[in-house]
Amino acid sequence: MFHKPQDLIKRTPADGINRPEFLKQLVQEFRKTNSAESKLQVLANLANFAYDPVNYLHIRSQKVIDLFLEQLTSDDNQLIAFAAAGLCNLVNDPINKDYIIGNGGIQNIEKNLSINDDNIILSSITTLMYLYAPEIKTGQRIISDETSGIRxxxxxxxxxxxxxxxxxxxxxxxxxxxxxxxxxxxxxxxxxxxxxxxxxxxxxxxxxxxxxxxxxxxxxxxxxxxxxxxxxxxxxxxxxxxxxxxxxxxxxxxxxxxxxxxxxxxxxxxxxxxxxxxxxxxxxxxxxxxxxxxxKMSSLLYIKLVMLSQLSRRLQSTRALMVGDRVVISKRVDESDINDFARLSGDTNPIHSGDRPLVHGIYLAGLVSGVIGTKLPGAGTVVVSKNLRFPNACYAGDLVKIEVEIQTIRKFVRCGFWCRVGDKVVMEGTADVIIKRLTKNQTLTV
Missing domain, CATH: 3.30.1360.120 (Probable tRNA modification gtpase trme; domain 1)
Structure with a gap:
């Protein structure tokens, strides 16, 4: 993006470009069109314009902030996401900040914190941090010579x-x-x-x-x-x-x-x-x-925002995950679990019955999949590949500690996992996963 008026002049065609007029046309297009796709494209463009401070005066003159505020109450989460991003991009300007506060922006931004969309939540949290920020008065330090009389x-x-x-x-x-x-x-x-x-x-x-x-x-x-x-x-x-x-x-x-x-x-x-x-x-x-x-905020607000940012991470997108994230749960595997799994899988090998039944290795893998699909990364996770090792045996009655950790985040998210009984590892491996967004009709338990 361009940051200075002289940069704009250098890159402006010979016949010129009227930025206020262009913004005006975008706003008019948004108001007139009945196409949902066109509305999304226009609002995305306006949110991008809001990134550069050189546009702030034109954005205010063309009532773009009003448009962002209106779309915070839309029924379309994509429109809300672009509107929240636009406000987030321009809220660091004091004039814009005062305008948002004066037009009831805080209430609608806070309401959107409950929407199951991590982009909306992160934009809203950042915007609220600026809106709640008081003027910072940290005092002054004076350095002077002996003749200044300031002492x-x-x-x-x-x-x-x-x-x-x-x-x-x-x-x-x-x-x-x-x-x-x-x-x-x-x-x-x-x-x-x-x-x-x-x-x-x-x-x-x-x-x-x-x-x-x-x-x-x-x-x-x-x-x-x-x-x-x-x-x-x-x-x-x-x-x-x-x-x-x-x-x-x-x-x-x-x-x-x-x-x-x-x-x-x-x-x-x-x-x-x-x-x-x-x-x-x-x-x-x-x-x-x-x-x-x-x-920039009171203690209670700060704690609230920290908790909300942690909540947004649990809404499970690769943008919110961090390398090193880890979850550990425990489960005692009893004989009825082994029998039920044998019945479902058809694996009635005698080693899984008798006085000391051996736990099926794939049963342990299923426990790991349960953690990956519900805890970390969580809802929407799809496993595309998995590598397993079984260095030690696991038996009925053992208390199994299941641990999953995010190792890398690239095209796929790689999870390392371990199943331990006491200090012995009974299963370990890695899984490459992708994370799909949930639709509006699907629920997510956080």
């Missing part, structure tokens, strides 16, 4: 200046300098988006694509956040691991300490997990985190 305007004692500024930063979850994890974290995790340190409309930098994708899907799981300690800690390392006090033995700690100033600290934390923890523990010292009040 008379500053009410902090000289000895307290640096300490008080550091306390202020930590209380508000604002990191700087060595507190930032250079080369190890994304800009969004350092709150650069909340601090207006990233432009999503222009620029080119290393990691831009991943940063933009993470921003627009609305799922940033870790951020720099404040820590309030119950007692003043001593002897803590800058990179000290942070644990949930109720689960200190977990292999992957939910946070890392990044700075300390008296009883106030700053840390990179997994948001949902750490907010739910009654107490966090850092090197033997207990602490609590919270959402700074200058963030």
């Amino acid at each position: 008379s305007e500053i009410f902090l004692e000289e000895c307290d200046n640096k300490f008080t500024y550091q306390q202020w930063r930590y209380t508000n979850g604002v990191a700087e300098g060595c507190e930032l994890l250079k080369g190890q974290s994304f800009p969004l995790e350092m709150n650069c988006d909340y601090l207006n340190g990233i432009s999503f409309n222009k620029g080119c930098y290393v990691g831009q694509e991943l940063t933009a994708r993470t921003h627009h899907t609305g799922v940033t799981r870790k951020r720099i956040m404040p820590l309030i300690f119950d007692d003043t800690p001593t002897g803590l390392d800058l990179d000290a691991d942070i644990y949930n006090e109720s689960d200190p033995s977990v292999k992957r700690p939910p946070g890392k300490l990044r700075g300390l100033c008296g009883k106030i600290g700053i840390a990179l934390l997994r948001i949902d997990e750490c907010l739910k923890a009654k107490r966090l523990i850092v090197g033997g010292f207990t602490a609590k985190t919270f959402i700074p009040n200058w963030w």
